[in-house]
Each structure stands twice: as C-alpha cells, then as structure tokens.
Amino acid sequence: MASLITCPHCGVRPKEEFSIRGDAVPVRPAPNAGAEAWYAYVYVRDNPKGRIEEHWHHTAGCRRWLVVERDNVTHTVFSVRDAADVAKARSGEVA
Amino acid sequence: MRYSAFEIVKQAFSGNRHWKPAWREPQPKPHYDVIIVGGGGHGLSTAYYLAREFGITNVAVLEKGYLGSGNVGRNTTIIRSNYLLEGNEPFYEFSLKLWEGLEQDFNYNAMVSQRGIVNLFHSDGQRDQYARRGNAMKMHGVDAELLDREGVRKMMPYLNFDHARFPILGGLYQKRAGTARHDAVAWGYARGADSRGVDLIQQCEVTGIRRDETGRVLGVETSKGFIGCNKLALATAGHTSVTGKMAGLDLPIETHVLQAFVSEGLKPVIHNVITYGAGHFYISQSDKGGLVFGADIDYYSSYAQRGNLATVEHTIEEGVSLIPGLSRARVLRAWGGVMDMSMDGSPIIDRTPIDNLYINCGWCYGGFKATPASGFCFAHLIARDEPHYTARLLRLDRFQRGFLVDEGGKGPQPNLH
Numbered sequence: 001m002a003s004l005i006t007c008p009h010c011g012v013r014p015k016e017e018f019s020i021r022g023d024a025v026p027v028r029p030a031p032n033a034g035a036e037a038w039y040a041y042v043y044v045r046d047n048p049k050g051r052i053e054e055h056w057h058h059t060a061g062c063r064r065w066l067v068v069e070r071d072n073v074t075h076t077v078f079s080v081r082d083a084a085d086v087a088k089a090r091s092g093e094v095a
Numbered sequence: 096m097r098y099s100a101f102e103i104v105k106q107a108f109s110g111n112r113h114w115k116p117a118w119r120e121p122q123p124k125p126h127y128d129v130i131i132v133g134g135g136g137h138g139l140s141t142a143y144y145l146a147r148e149f150g151i152t153n154v155a156v157l158e159k160g161y162l163g164s165g166n167v168g169r170n171t172t173i174i175r176s177n178y179l180l181e182g183n184e185p186f187y188e189f190s191l192k193l194w195e196g197l198e199q200d201f202n203y204n205a206m207v208s209q210r211g212i213v214n215l216f217h218s219d220g221q222r223d224q225y226a227r228r229g230n231a232m233k234m235h236g237v238d239a240e241l242l243d244r245e246g247v248r249k250m251m252p253y254l255n256f257d258h259a260r261f262p263i264l265g266g267l268y269q270k271r272a273g274t275a276r277h278d279a280v281a282w283g284y285a286r287g288a289d290s291r292g293v294d295l296i297q298q299c300e301v302t303g304i305r306r307d308e309t310g311r312v313l314g315v316e317t318s319k320g321f322i323g324c325n326k327l328a329l330a331t332a333g334h335t336s337v338t339g340k341m342a343g344l345d346l347p348i349e350t351h352v353l354q355a356f357v358s359e360g361l362k363p364v365i366h367n368v369i370t371y372g373a374g375h376f377y378i379s380q381s382d383k384g385g386l387v388f389g390a391d392i393d394y395y396s397s398y399a400q401r402g403n404l405a406t407v408e409h410t411i412e413e414g415v416s417l418i419p420g421l422s423r424a425r426v427l428r429a430w431g432g433v434m435d436m437s438m439d440g441s442p443i444i445d446r447t448p449i450d451n452l453y454i455n456c457g458w459c460y461g462g463f464k465a466t467p468a469s470g471f472c473f474a475h476l477i478a479r480d481e482p483h484y485t486a487r488l489l490r491l492d493r494f495q496r497g498f499l500v501d502e503g504g505k506g507p508q509p510n511l512h
Contacts, residue, residue: 003403003404003405015403015405016405019394020394020395020510021508022349022396022508022509022510023349023396035495039494039495040345042438042494042507043347043438043494043495043507044345044346044347045336045346045347045348045349045438045509046336047336047346047348047349047350047396048336049334049336049337049350049398050398052396054395054396072350072395072396072397072398072399073397073398073399074399075397075399
C-alpha cells in the first residue's frame with residue numbers, strides 16, 4: 001500500500017490520517033427506488049481485482065471525504081479527488 | 096502413501112530417497128460429476144467428504160497454484176466454537192466436533208491441540224456481553240466458562256493486569272478450543288480425497304465458466320483446456336468475486352488482506368489461545384515455540400498477499416499492551432492472506448441463481464476453524480441439493496431477505512467485521 005496519500009486540500013499525508021469507508025462506485029438510490037435497488041447499493045459489491053475507487057475520509061486532516069482511485073494489487077494510487085467534485089461530475093454526466 | 100514407524104526405519108536405511116508422493120498428479124479427464132474450484136482447505140475437505148460421506152468420487156479439485164497455497168497455510172491456526180448466534184454456533188460446534196475426530200478419520204497427524212481459548216473482557220459491559228455469549232453456547236450444548244480476574248491470572252500470570260485503561264476483568268473460556276497444524280489439515284484431506292479417487296489437479300487455473308443458452312454450467316475453461324462437469328462448486332474465498340464474475344454472480348463481498356505474524360521460537364510460555372477484548376489481537380504458541388499472532392485487517396480493499404506497515408505497528412502495540420514481555424520477542428516472519436469479507440461477517444454456503452453452480456465463500460477471518468464443517472456442509476449441499484442443518488442460515492440471499500448473521504452487530508461495513 002502506498003503509505004502516502006495526496007489530499008487535494010492538505011497535500012501529501014501519511015495514510016494513517018485517513019479512515020476508509022469502502023467502495024465509492026455504488027450511488028445512493030432515491031428513497032423510493034425499491035428493495036432491489038437498495039439491496040444492490042447496501043450489499044452488492046463489484047469488488048474487482050485491479051483498479052478501484054474507494055471512499056477515504058481525511059479524519060485527522062481537513063475532514064473531507066475523498067475518492068481515492070488506486071490499484072488493489074500493486075497499491076499504486078492514481079488519483080485523489082474531493083468526493084463532492086466526483087459527485088458533481090457524476091450528476092453532470094447523468095444530466 | 097502411508098506412514099508408520101517401520102516405514103521411517105526402512106526409508107532411513109535407503110537414505111530417505113524412496114518416499115512416495117502422498118497423492119497422484121493426474122491429468123484432467125474431459126468430464127467430471129463435480130468440479131471444485133480451489134484446492135485450499137475448504138475445497139479439499141469438500142472433495143474428501145463428497146467421496147467419503149456421500150460416495151461421489153468422480154470429482155476434480157482445480158487449483159491454480161499448489162494445494163494449500165492460499166489461506167489454509169496463511170492463518171493463525173485457531174479452532175473454536177464460541178459464537179453467539181443461531182446461524183453460527185451450531186455450525187462451528189459441528190466443525191469443532193469434526194476437528195476432535197479428524198486425525199482418526201483421515202489418518203493423518205493434524206496436531207489438533209485442544210489447549211483452550213480465553214476471550215478477555217475489560218469492562219462491565221463487555222463482561223455482560225461475554226456472559227451472554229457463554230450462555231448462548233451452553234444452550235447449544237457447548238462448553239463455556241466465565242473466568243474472573245483471578246481465574247485468568249492463575250492461568251496467564253504474564254498478562255498486564257495493571258493496565259490503567261483496559262484492566263483485565265476476566266475472560267470467557269472454552270476448553271475444547273485450540274489450534275491445529277494448518278498445512279497438515281490440507282494434506283490430510285488431500286490424501287484422503289485422492290485415495291478415494293478424487294483428481295487433485297494443480298497448476299490449473301480456471302479462466303472462465305462455460306454455460307449453455309439456459310444458463311446452466313457446462314464446465315470450466317482452464318489453463319489445461321476445457322473440463323466439463325455436471326456440477327460446479329466454487330471454494331475460492333479471497334477471490335470469490337473474481338470466479339463469481341465468470342458466471343455473472345453479484346456477491347455481497349469485498350476482498351481484504353489480513354496479516355499474521357510469528358516470533359522466533361521460545362520455550363513454552365503461552366499455553367492457551369488468548370484474544371484481547373480491548374483490541375482485536377489474538378495469540379497462541381506453536382509446537383515449535385513461535386508465538387503466532389495477528390489483529391485487524393488492513394481496512395482497505397486489497398488482493399495483494401502482503402500487508403501494510405501501519406497494521407504491523409498496530410498489531411504489535413496491541414500485543415505489547417496485553418503481554419508486556421512480548422516486547423522482548425523478535426518477529427521472525429509476517430505474511431498476508433486475502434479474504435472474502437462478507438457484508439455481515441458470516442460465510443455463505445449455498446446454491447446460486449444458476450442451477451448447477453454452488454458457492455462457498457465469505458469466510459472473513461474465520462475460515463480455518465470452519466474447514467471440516469465447511470467441507471462437510473458444502474459436500475452435503477452439492478450431493479443432495481439441500482443445505483446441511485447447521486449451515487441452513489448461511490444463505491446467499493439472506494441479505495436480500497433481511498436475515499443477516501451479524502455476529503459483531505457491525506452492519507454492512509465489510510472492513511469492520
């Protein structure tokens with residue numbers, strides 16, 4: 001694991017400053033989206049071997065939620081973005 | 096290959112050059128009744144019980160590396176059945192009962208040692224919780240004993256009883272728990288399956304699952320060509336999402352790495368298995384004298400069989416906080432194993448939406464102790480198409496139906512289980 005994460009707000013920081021939530025790909029469905037959509041969101045994970053996106057929280061820093069894109073075999077980190085920016089970019093794609 | 100005192104003497108006279116392999120190295124046949132993907136503990140025990148218990152011997156176990164090269168050789172060898180929930184306790188107790196008769200059963204020295212486990216508690220609330228768990232165990236007919244502080248001190252005087260933040264108030268003791276020699280478990284099952292006609296095919300990586308237009312599995316594409324089967328069983332914990340994807344399965348699993356450590360060999364000091372209730376640290380001493388210990392997973396998804404230095408530090412801090420003398424021991428080796436972390440911390444042994452595809456996965460930290468029951472229950476499922484009584488709640492669709500088996504009460508957060 002790369003021991004250093006480049007936070008877009010704080011710069012290069014040790015990974016111990018962050019707490020990790022998990023897969024950043026599933027998007028929270030609408031409250032009335034139905035059981036199937038909610039099941040998929042809460043429980044089902046693609047869990048690929050290789051390049052993934054994960055939610056990391058900079059708990060001991062700026063306290064922003066980040067999306068860390070990295071390889072879960074080689075542990076190379078490709079990008080670290082603010083989760084709000086990622087969400088905005090995503091909703092832009094939908095619209 | 097059978098071992099005996101006579102054989103050892105005989106082989107010694109010829110320079111130990113004529114020992115025969117413990118199992119064959121067959122080439123794959125074009126078709127099998129059952130193919131099991133994964134030649135680890137669970138795959139091998141499944142093959143063994145399929146042959147011995149259910150009389151199905153036209154079986155192949157496909158292993159991409161060598162037998163037992165995965166988590167069955169990468170764990171901390173603890174066996175126990177001290178669970179709380181209905182979905183878990185009878186299953187793990189069934190496993191422990193199989194452990195107790197295992198060596199006689201497959202005629203192989205698995206060094207099963209029932210040295211007892213003590214789960215330490217450090218607060219009044221935790222004591223209540225452990226008492227509840229002990230009562231749940233007793234209601235399932237399992238031995239459990241609640242030790243007070245002095246009871247623990249008598250057994251383990253070397254623990255840090257003066258800890259200001261996490262005082263040791265007592266422990267939940269299961270005498271029948273213990274450890275086993277992990278590699279020998281794989282070898283014993285492998286030899287037992289092989290001698291009953293199961294083909295153990297190593298260096299044979301499954302690269303795809305071939306299905307007909309109705310969705311039924313026809314067989315698997317492998318590095319040794321196509322192999323057909325009537326029933327396909329996946330026992331590929333750690334990589335279940337990878338093999339599951341070959342059949343288009345959506346699974347409630349995330350893959351994480353768990354590290355384990357062993358110290359240099361020491362004289363006998365830790366006579367039981369201990370878990371630290373204020374952290375996630377667990378430790379025992381192997382018969383060679385090495386202290387075998389581990390703690391939490393690394394928290395981020397990982398398919399790499401190596402861990403992070405921060406977790407090494409965390410583990411050893413916990414260990415020294417519990418056993419101050421541990422600071423004098425040197426770590427000899429550390430390794431990582433990748434595991435299926437399921438969404439409720441419990442495993443899955445079930446049929447899948449595909450008629451002749453069966454799945455055994457989601458073992459989280461706890462796969463080793465389950466090896467015998469997992470194989471038995473999976474074999475039962477494959478042979479009879481119905482779950483074994485003790486594994487009936489470990490269903491794939493329990494998440495959808497809302498019947499989780501969440502032992503830790505942590506919710507759908509796989510890195511916390």
